[in-house]
Amino acid sequence: MSAIRVALAEDQAMILGALAALLETEADLTVCARARNGREALAAVASARPDVLVTDIEMPEMTGLTLAAEVRASHPDTQVIILTTFARPGYLRRALEAGAKGYLLKDRPAAELAAAVRRVRRGERVIDPELAAEAWASDPDPLTERERQILWRAGEGRSGSEIAVELSLSEGTVRNYLSEAISKLGAANRIEAARIARQKGWL
Amino acid sequence: MSAIRVALAEDQAMILGALAALLETEADLTVCARARNGREALAAVASARPDVLVTDIEMPEMTGLTLAAEVRASHPDTQVIILTTFARPGYLRRALEAGAKGYLLKDRPAAELAAAVRRVRRGERVIDPELAAEAWASDPDPLTERERQILWRAGEGRSGSEIAVELSLSEGTVRNYLSEAISKLGAANRIEAARIARQKGWL
DNA sequence: GCGGCGCCATGACAACTGTCATCCCGCCCC
DNA sequence: GGGGCGGGATGACAGTTGTCATGGCGCCGC
Numbered sequence A, B: 001m002s003a004i005r006v007a008l009a010e011d012q013a014m015i016l017g018a019l020a021a022l023l024e025t026e027a028d029l030t031v032c033a034r035a036r037n038g039r040e041a042l043a044a045v046a047s048a049r050p051d052v053l054v055t056d057i058e059m060p061e062m063t064g065l066t067l068a069a070e071v072r073a074s075h076p077d078t079q080v081i082i083l084t085t086f087a088r089p090g091y092l093r094r095a096l097e098a099g100a101k102g103y104l105l106k107d108r109p110a111a112e113l114a115a116a117v118r119r120v121r122r123g124e125r126v127i128d129p130e131l132a133a134e135a136w137a138s139d140p141d142p143l144t145e146r147e148r149q150i151l152w153r154a155g156e157g158r159s160g161s162e163i164a165v166e167l168s169l170s171e172g173t174v175r176n177y178l179s180e181a182i183s184k185l186g187a188a189n190r191i192e193a194a195r196i197a198r199q200k201g202w203l
Numbered sequence C: 001g002c003g004g005c006g007c008c009a010t011g012a013c014a015a016c017t018g019t020c021a022t023c024c025c026g027c028c029c030c
Numbered sequence D: 001g002g003g004g005c006g007g008g009a010t011g012a013c014a015g016t017t018g019t020c021a022t023g024g025c026g027c028c029g030c
Helices: A013-024 A038-048 A064-074 A089-097 A111-121 A129-137 A145-155 A160-167 A171-185 A190-200 B013-024 B038-048 B064-074 B089-097 B111-121 B129-137 B145-155 B160-167 B171-184 B190-200
Strands: A004-009 A029-035 A052-055 A079-084 A102-105 B004-009 B029-035 B052-055 B079-084 B102-105
Touching: A004 A013, A004 A038, A004 A111, A013 A029, A013 A111, A013 B013, A013 B111, A029 A038, A029 A111, A038 A052, A038 A064, A052 A064, A052 A111, A064 A079, A064 A089, A079 A089, A079 A111, A089 A102, A089 A129, A102 A111, A111 B013, A145 A160, A145 A171, A145 A190, A160 A171, A171 A190, A190 B190, B004 B013, B004 B038, B004 B111, B013 B029, B013 B111, B029 B038, B029 B111, B038 B052, B038 B064, B052 B064, B052 B111, B064 B079, B064 B089, B079 B089, B079 B111, B089 B102, B089 B129, B102 B111, B145 B160, B145 B171, B145 B190, B160 B171, B171 B190
Parallel strands: A004 A029, A004 A052, A052 A079, A079 A102, B004 B029, B004 B052, B052 B079, B079 B102
Antiparallel strands: none
């Protein structure tokens, strides 16, 4: 029986090395490639042809979500597992749409990573159980595109008038959208609204 | 020659396990305790008496910075290494003030962790070289403790009056502190001020 | 073809926020 | 013992923000 070949993509070098060490402790797994950003990872997948790619989401050059879509398109034999800090239903949905077979949180016990690799290799899907439940129960993104644009800028500290200029709107309109977003999110003000939206993965 | 005993504190279980696997690959190191928050870590240090404690900063219950100070006070034989994502001069300064002997970024190659543990064990200091240079050049934290408390709450989206009640101050006083903080940070409003302070590691 | 929805706008009002001047207290340091 | 500094406060003023009512435009679906 030959070992399962795993590629790893993670932007923090020390975490990358540590995850590799973790996987190498399993006799039936071997880390055949490592990458520190999405572009590197795509190249690594092309040359090393791993059975499974384990990737972070937030990376320079190319996010793990885009990477997952690219890998599915050009190397369908490589299964993708997203490994991330973020328990955001929005991310999970986008990951599944991008063809990822696994979505695991860095919060979970270390043993689950190897287990997930084996299961995905067998063709199963592995979704973090808590997150899967939450994603089903959780409300979909209530924000319109405009509201998102404006709320994001407000969350960065820009004032109503600055946002108005930036988006070629009137100040009043900006206030209207913010007011709408605040009430949709049940927040008390723009700052809290931005915080909530960020946390839910809607920004 | 007996192995160097290391305790690990990190809130993300998978990273905790991975770092442990990484350290265990070194023949002269052994992980004698693991903790997922500051309080657990303090208890673990008390019972396991490690030579070195490697800890994250942002953890529930007690931050790594507070933890470092507590360990120095109650277990001076245990050396502390801060291992974090954040290249913030403010964090570094506070870490050193808290008695940490090492400050390492998760960005660095995995091999540096074991090297740092050995050096700290020998009584040396290990500071991330890039960060050390930057810290020297960078401006010191201009915020007073009150300003920090208030700005932090404002950054969470709380209103002036809520903050006033929470800290038993008058609304006007809260506004005064915020105004001071905003001008010290060269921001246009409380939101931007909070963003800047966070980014610099002053919050 | 009408209703609903996203998008954009105006105007008005109340509430919140940012600034400034000016004050009191206590502490530490020279 | 006077000055500086952090903490705390008041009052006044202008500017920003949040809410509401109301209207117009275009697109989609029934």
